[in-house]
Amino acid sequence: MKEKLISDGKRIDGRKAEEFRPIEMKLDIVSRANGSASFRFGNSVVVASVFGPRALTPRHLQKPDSCVLRCRYNMAPFSVDDRKNPGPDRRSKEISKVTRLALEPAIFLEEFPKATIDAYIEVLQADGSTRVTGINATSLALVDSGVPMKDLVTACSVGKIDDTLIVDLNGKEDNNSEADIAFAMMPSKDKITLLQMDGLLTKQEFLTAIKMAKSYCKKIYELQKKTLKEKYENVD
Amino acid sequence: MQEKYALELIEKGKRIDGRKFEEFRPIEIKPNVIKNSEGSADVRFGDTRVIAGVKLNIGTPYPDTPEEGMLRVGAEFSPLAAPEFESGPPGEDAIELARIVDRGIRESECIELKKLCLTPEEKVWCLFVDIHIINHQGNLLDCSALASLVALLNTKIPKLEDDKIIRNEFEKPLPVVFKPINITVGKISDKFLIDPRFEEENILESKLSIAIRDDDKICSVQKQEKMELSLEDIERMVDIALVKSKEIRKLVK
DSSP: OOOOSEETTEETTSOOTTOOOOEEEEEOOSTTSSEEEEEEETTEEEEEEEEEEEEOSSGGGOBTTBOEEEEEEEEOGGGSSSOOOSSOOHHHHHHHHHHHHHHGGGBOGGGSTTEEEEEEEEEEEOSSOHHHHHHHHHHHHHHHHTOOBSSOOEEEEEEEETTEEEESOOHHHHHHOSEEEEEEEETTTTEEEEEEEEEEEOHHHHHHHHHHHHHHHHHHHHHHHHHHHHHHHTOO | OHHHHHHHHHHTTOOTTSOOTTOOOOEEEEEOOOTTSSEEEEEEETTEEEEEEEEEEEEOOOTTOTTSOEEEEEEEOOTTSOTTOOSSSOOHHHHHHHHHHHHHHHHTTOBOGGGGEEETTTEEEEEEEEEEEEEOSSOHHHHHHHHHHHHHHTOEEEEEETTEEEEEEEEEEOOBOOOOEEEEEEEETTEEEESOOHHHHTTOSEEEEEEEOTTSOEEEEEEESSSOBOHHHHHHHHHHHHHHHHHHHTTOO
16 A cells, blocks of 8 residues: 555665765855855755844844854745745744754854844755755855854754665655654764654664764765865866 | 852752752643643643643644544743743744644654544544643743643543534543653753753753653654754763653653
């Protein structure tokens, strides 16, 4: 009855369990932003732009000893199968919050008291794992903006389907998985900044899945660094 | 001031109210406190107090689950409960809390949603769990998750006559088969603690909320607060939650 999502060791899109979809990153998407980037995991496409540090108004929101990071995760109405009503829903609000918390530890926010950094994340096309795609894009946009950072933040999703742990869930896998985890870390510091899980996993499976997410984040990290270096290598 | 004092104490291995790091405040559970709801609970962790109420209505199922009842969890941080709560639509924290409680219930498969179907694709029971904060003295999440669970365990499905709900007459209890328990473990100065009071919550570096089912399966996890965690931290926090979830589950009949 239920469609098998893995057969002969292959997933519905032909991938192996531990294979992610084609990744593509670009910088300088928004010309008047301080930093911007796009990130693609297969058919999930996200653009992020960063403005600031800039003055924070209203002033009562300012922090005397720190910059305030604000993140807005938003899905375009045409990004999903059934049109999504524009504007923030409960899911987007939660994702905006966890995105902010995933990125905050990597930024030297104390360098810019009373200011704000605004990060805007637009999902243009959704096929699963959009929040981690958004974090990868935003992390690139932050570096591109020149704000001092301790490390990049790199994110990926892992899940369990047909008793197999897989990386980078697509939309269909996301909807039918036994469990899925959204994960982000600062790879060179080896610290985890986003961890959300839902589904059913034993403790052992959970820890194995995190280890798997860590090793995949480190691969994505190399690609992110390469993208950033290329931009500056081509400067005369 | 209070926060600074709480931090100094924690660094000395003590807590502001004299508890051990892995000790709950006294937990008090009162089921069926609201007559007009189909199920309810009033739960306290020390001074923290949450009332959860369940209402059932008839609705159209989601297209992707045409033979299952629907579940929706909402939370209201009423301005009566704390000076920092403001009136208006639910903010980010209330939404996050409700969604974490929702995932704990949903992913644990504790409610047999298939048994809530009346006519496939047309009519199903919709379960609304509403969380009302009465007093915020820290650890709202674990208290809210427990209040929601107890409310569901005491929920009765109303009688139907010609597809009309007869309120206050009941057909059968809601089919609840597991008891997911949410445990939030906080980290500060390389120490781990549970059930933080408000003053402690404000100084925690990181929190991990973990929902655990009767068979020790983890059904939802959410990292909260600003600071990062290592894999070793997470393993330690999961271990604490596994032990502590059993302690709370014993209190739930």
